[in-house]
Amino acid sequence: MANVKIFLAILPLFFASFHGSTTEDSHEFDWNKHHDNKELKDIMVAVNERCPEITRLYSLPEKEHENVPKTTVNNNKLWVIEFAKQPGTHVKGIPEFKYIGNMHGNEVVGRELLLRLMDYMCTAYIQQKDDDRHINWLIENTRIHIMPTMNPDGWEIASTSDADGYQNGVSNWLAGRANANGVDLNRNFPDLNKIYYKIHNQPNHPNNHIDQHFEVMQLLEQANASVKFERETKILMSWLHTVDFVLSANMHNGDLVANYPFDETLDGSAHKYTASPDDKTFRDLAKSYSYVHRKMGKGGAKCEEKEKEFKDGITNGANWYSVPGGMQDYNYLSTNCMEITLELGCDKFPAADKLQELWLDNIESLFNFMFQVHTGVKGTVTLPDNWLDETYTNIHVKDMDSNSDIDHDIIPSKDGDYYRLLSNGRYVVSAVVTDKNGDEVARCDKNVNVNNDHATSKRQVEPKQAQVVDFDFTDSSCAKKNDAEYRDYYYDVRDYLRNMLNRGNKYVGY
Ligand SMILES: [Zn+2]
Incomplete structure (x- = not known):
């Protein structure tokens, strides 16, 4: 009883x-x-x-x-x-x-x-x-x-x-x-789907913040005068x-x-x-x-x-x-x-x-x-001070239940915190650090079980924060790679896109 x-x-x-x-x-x-x-x-x-x-x-x-x-x-x-x-x-x-x-x-x-x-x-x-x-x-x-x-x-x-x-x-x-x-x-x-659909089968394509990769505002407006x-x-x-x-x-x-x-x-x-x-x-x-x-x-x-x-x-x-x-x-x-x-x-x-x-x-x-x-996971990415101006970080997720990568990374805020909503399941969550050319220079992988039961049913017992998964590149668990280990994470497809749209590249900062 x-x-x-x-x-x-x-x-x-x-x-x-x-x-x-x-x-x-x-x-x-x-x-x-x-x-x-x-x-x-x-x-x-x-x-x-x-x-x-x-x-x-x-x-x-x-x-x-x-x-x-x-x-x-x-x-x-x-x-x-x-x-x-x-x-x-x-x-x-x-x-x-x-x-x-x-x-x-x-x-x-x-x-x-x-x-x-x-x-x-x-x-x-x-x-x-x-x-x-x-x-x-x-x-x-x-x-x-x-x-x-x-x-x-x-x-x-x-x-x-x-x-x-x-x-x-x-x-x-x-x-x-x-x-x-x-x-x-x-x-x-801006119709970013059309761009994403064109590139999503290419290796190492950007899969987030598409317009910031592609300076798309200007490109779209120039490519199609009817877009206003x-x-x-x-x-x-x-x-x-x-x-x-x-x-x-x-x-x-x-x-x-x-x-x-x-x-x-x-x-x-x-x-x-x-x-x-x-x-x-x-x-x-x-x-x-x-x-x-x-x-x-x-x-x-x-x-x-x-x-x-x-x-x-x-x-x-x-x-x-x-x-x-x-x-x-x-x-x-x-x-x-x-x-x-x-x-x-x-x-x-x-x-x-x-x-x-x-x-x-x-x-x-x-x-x-x-x-x-x-729901999902959240955390903080900590980088050594001297990386801050020269690198980008993406939070990448692999779904271990389907053994497939989720083709949508998110990026931490300028304070280093990130939030990755995910449904229940087993995942590998990775912080991937790239240089400005899109080459991967450091990476940290963590196995995570997501269980959102605290926040998905109507009768919740107690509200809870998302599970915390931090990445600290200042300690040895997330060390920077040697030059020989660099590989493409993102390839630079700006030229490809510019040719596709056959226009210029002046950035419009929205
Ligand atoms: Zn409506």
């Missing part, structure tokens, strides 16, 4: 009940209405003022850059609120997470959920209730960035497209989807390269499913399963949202009769329909960040009286997904 008692005692500690306390956070704001762009900003300011120790409100870009606009086409700013123990700074060992809502201006559920989420987290922090201690753990151990709208101009177009006003919902399926220039932002990111990056796209790209994000979701409407990379097919066909090198991990990440959602993972969740059901409430993006130039694949190929796309319901702009139900559908998933940033 003793064991049973312990079991019962542990269960409610985590995710005890969001439902019980959901009404207590509505002390100040009305969550049964849609919030316009001014009200959205007011809520963010109010949350920041109520929780100044753990939040920071900022607009993008944070640093001026000649190539990065300061506002959207209609002069709106893109606002972000950050939750962290030390807002405003990256802390070594603390992973960076983001949620982005309302990329398509007429898909508004994410926007409202994220506003309520930030208020809910702030309230949990102030009240310090035992039921909410996992939320406070999350704030202590994560840097969470929340952008409720990426397309405020589109929202304005959508919300004025209905003569009866928008609180009763908007039925127009397309008005406000694009930005004020009429461009779909989720088709407007929108103001919102440039602002987002600059943000993605400023913060070392590890995990992200961007929120849409029009269906009910968690969508994971790749989003673009290899051969240009309209629908074909296109696995990314991290397919296994991405499927787990998508399930961490869909399974905990009240409806998404339950089956039968389809918006049209003729549509086929999404098994487990997840889908490979390209298998559903191919999206070239999407933000999700850009995150994966251009940064360390693994992003999924959440479709939060059939109705793109539902009536305001549906928002409470949508909140209850999503609240546990919203937290469970954030906890996934603490």
Whole structure:
């Protein structure tokens, strides 16, 4: 009997009940209405003022850059609120997470959920209730960035497209989807897939931060005069390269499913399963949202009769329909960040009286997904001081269960910390140090068993950090190689790419 008692005692500690306390956070704001762009900003300011120790409100870009606009086409700013123990700074060992809502201006559920989420987290922090201690753990151990709208101009177009006003919902399926220039932002990111698909069978090809290897912005713009990056796209790209994000979701409407990379097919066909090198991990990440959602993972969740059901409430993006130039694949190929796309319901702009139900559908998933940033492995790479300016480090992973290399390395932050999300299994995790020519000069391999059970089920016992795997090249376990042992890790394919695109090479620093 003793064991049973312990079991019962542990269960409610985590995710005890969001439902019980959901009404207590509505002390100040009305969550049964849609919030316009001014009200959205007011809520963010109010949350920041109520929780100044753990939040920071900022607009993008944070640093001026000649190539990065300061506002959207209609002069709106893109606002972000950050939750962290030390807002405003990256802390070594603390992973960076983001949620982005309302990329398509007429898909508004994410926007409202994220506003309520930030208020809910702030309230949990102030009240310090035992039921909410996992939320406070999350704030202590994560840097969470929340952008409720990426397309405020589109929202304005959508919300004025209905003569009866928008609180009763908007039925127009397309008005406000694009930005004020009429461009779909989720088709407007650099199409790195096409480059990756061209090189991925070549030996020693770069498999991460593709545009930084290839200076791709300029190349793409020159190679194809029709490519023009929108103001919102440039602002987002600059943000993605400023913060070392590890995990992200961007929120849409029009269906009910968690969508994971790749989003673009290899051969240009309209629908074909296109696995990314991290397919296994991405499927787990998508399930961490869909399974905990009240409806998404339950089956039968389809918006049209003729549509086929999404098994487990997840889908490979390209298998559903191919999206070239999407933000999700850009995150994966251009940064360390693994992003999924959440479709939060059939109705793109539902009536305001549906928002409470949508909140209850999503609240546990919203937290469970954030906890996934603490899965896989993390650690620090320590290099001798005299290597710092002359080397690059990649974190490479070999999956020992399938005996295959995962063709997607990540790179440590400038502080030396790294985060490698991985699904359960046996791996060899390696820190590979190269010189500027891409020649491997040092390498350290570690056998790792990943067991994410602490963060993948709904009823978690206690939140935990990801397993720590450090690499120290200042001691003998990770020594530098002799010159004779050098080998190509990356070959320099810039010339190849330049020839392919038949253009120049001036770097554009996004
Ligand atoms: Zn959308």
